[in-house]
Amino acid sequence: MKDKLLALRDEALSRLEHSDLEAWRVEYLGKKGELATVLRGMATLSAEERPVVGQYANQVRAVLEEAFAARKAELDSHQATLREQAETIDVTLAGRISYLGAEHPLRKVIRRIEDIFVGFGFTVEDGPEVELDRYNFEALNLPKDHPARDMQDTFYLTDEILLRTHTSPVQARTLERRCPETPIRIVVPGRVYRRDDDDATHSHAFMQIEALVVDHGIRMSDLKGILVQFARELFGADQEIRLRPSFFPFTEPSAEMDIRCIYCHGDGCSTCKQTGWIEILGCGMVHPHVLEAGGYDAGSLTGFAIGMGVERIAMLSYQVEDIRQFYLNDVRLLEQFATLTR
Amino acid sequence: MKITWNWLSQYVDLQGLTPKQVAEDLTNAGIPVEYLAPVATGIENVVVGHVKSADQHPNADRLRVCTVAVGAAADLTIVCGAANVAAGQRVPVALVGARLPQGPIGKSTLRGVASEGMICSASELGLDVRLLPRDQTTGIFVLPADAPVGESIVEYLELSDMVMELELTPNRSDCLSLRGVAYEVAALYSRKVSMQAPELRTPPQEKLPLTVEVATDRCMAYSAQVVSGLSLRPSPLWMQTRLLAVGVRPINNIVDITNYVMFEWGQPLHAFDYDAIAGGRIIVRDAQREEALMTLDGQARALEPAMTVIADPEKALGLAGVMGGESSEVTANTRAVVIESALFDPLQTRRTGKRLQLRSEAGTRFEKGIDPAATLPALARAVELLCAYGGGAIASGPRLAGAALADVEPGQDAVRQVGVRAARAAAVLGFAVDAGQILSVCERLQFAAREENGTVLVDVPSRRPDIRIEEDLIEEIARLVGYDHIPATMIVGPLTGGELSRAQYLTRLATDHLIALGMQQVVTYSFVSPTVAERMRLQPDDELLRMIPLLHPLSEERSVLRTTMLPSLLEVAEYNVNRRRVDLRLFEIGTVYLPESLPLQKQPTERRVIAGLLIGQVQAPSPHGESRTIDFFDVKGMVESLLLRMGLEDKAQYTRSQAPFLHGGQAADIETAGSAIGLIGKIHRDVCANFGMDLTDAFYFELSLEALLPLVRDRLRVEDLPRYPGVSRDLALVVSRTLPVAELLSSVRSAAGLFLEDVRVFDVYTGEHVGDAEKSVALRLSFRSRERTLADDDLQEPMAAILRAAKSAYGAVLRE
């Protein structure tokens, strides 16, 4: 009996690899299989022999079941491999990418500058593009026939209504609306218009960003402090600036801010006309007449204002030579901004 | 404003300074020097030569063989091709080995004759020939007969003198003169200005009588004097070279002297032919109605009473401060001139100049305002130079009229007193300032000043009209101390939280969402052509026709303010389609301008509009099967997702649009709660064609940001998640093909009862299984209760009610 079991085990194991797995299982391990048949023959054995053979038979069953499981796992894995081979694709082919889309460079610059000033605690203000002479000029210390109006040739719609030539009328409007509230800390992005023929550096429409602070005890050194930090955030931590005296009717003292040339770092190049400096914005202490036009007491309050051209900063930042590029909207140019992360 | 270094050094001590240093310091003091370069560069070994003889070249008709003395032992033989060369002339000679801007000069042989150098033209010396008299530009540059033979031409013509171009801000009109620049430079280096004010002289005998009368308040001062015995000839070469260097065309001694003195003192002058003035009487008055004047440029000008003229008792002689008249022009026959030095109303001069489109160096100075203290010295200086270089003699006493000169002591600046407090200066600037510092700044500026009770009282001379209030003096202090002296400090004051307005925040949200949907942002001009109305097929009563015109547009193309974004985006599309970029998804959040009425009475409404234009394939090209052309529902899906993102959920309704620029069957107006928020649709094929594109599938949408603003959700309370499972039922209803599904859905929703959670259309079928005029709409209805799990029984009544409602309202039949 024992020998019979051993022979059965060896036969089964030797046939395992070449048989259909399920047929093999039925033949040897099934309810009517060989092992069961052998076990049924145990009835003829003596009471002493029966447990010994029974134990032996169970061992054989365990060996066969284990062999079956191993063989099944081997076959399954082979099947899976075959299936994956059949399903193999070229992973180097491009995916179904959707169009990327991109923000316009001028909007990108505006957003960055807004964010810098919001970080400084400034509120972003808007104002109308179609303005009254009063806010665009008169409230800003530019009475009618002031020669400085020549600096800004104006598109008029009527004698009194015009397209604003700068974002500064929003200063006048904000002061008038919020007087006598303090502090005023605003930043104003927006489109402005000048009656200039379009060329590489002029555009009849362009964008400005303006900042205004009015409060007790505001000093020109505070203006410089803000500008130093602004230049660092916009152009990099080691960005140097300088202020030069200038003139704007709505500020006194007035200044022009230069940054150390971002291309040659001061050695001199064509962008900075060999000076090592690039003019970037105008600023100054709010002129007493402007404060007074807004209803504030220029004797006890001071303020500063900053104004810059968005296109100029975009041209410098992205090395665009011609301002008209921003308004042509050639998607081959605009798409390049899709991959710019800030 | 251009000046030269040598010229400036005549009025202020520049010892120990270099032009480069001064240019830098002026720039840092607010007088930017835009340009700094020698009059001409790259010239070596060019000397003054004397042409002893000029003979015909033996082998060439057009060439002469000249013998030229150059101050060396031997005369040179030089072959010259210029027609104007002649024996006896003094000329610039480039010696063998010389350098000229266009290259070196060697020995050469021309048609068999050896030439030992070259006789130069003005342009070969690098001079700006546009400003030279014609006879000096066509051939060699003929020098005055007294030019010293052998002297370096660089020395003689002052070609190494440095030209500085100042870019003046409008407030610094004082620096429109060498006098003003001299004071500025003197202040920078604490030096003194040495500028003599010549005195007006009265001749012992009044040979040519002159009277002056001011009959208008638009002339504040008028001074004049007669100089006789003049001979019209070129001005001295030094004067010509200086005028050339600062960009003024030399004409003759009289004109050159008036220009020279204007640059020196900042006071424009005018010379009249004395014989043209009837009775020797000058009257300054307002022009009369229908008065005419032939101006110097040969144009007949119609005058208006708003203009000021210089006249004699019979006629107008010139336009005050703007341009002289032809009848009194100085000519070769002029034997005596009246020199005018006057102050005219800046505004009036500006208006007249603008009106007649005449701009001049003189006009610019009048507009910005002239220092009354310079009026009489300039007159005296011009008379002095006319006597010295024009052979003239004073023929009348100086005549003065007008209020402004009454209180001016000749040679003495009129003053205005302005006070400045050291404490205030420190408070504005942010660094310590004391009275001593202010006094020293005033001394450098050559302003008289004294301290009184903590205030420095400054006598600001009339040459600095820009200084009127305390802040102006504070700027002078900062300027001369140096802006680099200002420290960088932090604002002191309460903390404020920076923020965007709701509209700005929403703009950013929409921008980011559309970009994430693959759209490209553009920025376009607000001005469009009035022809867009016709190109957009607008009907005469369309309110989009109310485009505000500019009073003075730069071109017809950009002459009105847009009322819709469509033409702007179509222009961008056209530009790109022409460059073979045919898959476009463009958007702009821009402004349109909607007037209440035209002609414009008040500021128009400026509406922010989110506008998009889409053309081409729905997906970027990929190797995974065919893409397809974008269609209405692709675009509507984008709009819907944008509205969802902005918190508008299901509030928008779409109804068929009549917009003339959109496709009659594929366009919708978008509304919420009865008010229009935008539109969407396929662009009419003719409109595409009118914008230069042969396209059938171009789509446009626009949404009004202002209309969306009140609807936006900016608060959220999270709903509890449902505890019980939902049940869904599908239902196919056969209805008329023309029935808008939105109507069917709304009747389904209102009939379905409380348990209905959602209803969606998942298929619309037309074809053989339904009638020709019908369609089958397949709905998936989701039901849920918040209290319990719904049983089949719970849905019987709602489903029946839905069917009943759809049947009675639209004749809907259940599709089996």
Ligand SMILES: [Zn+2]
């Ligand atoms: Zn550089």
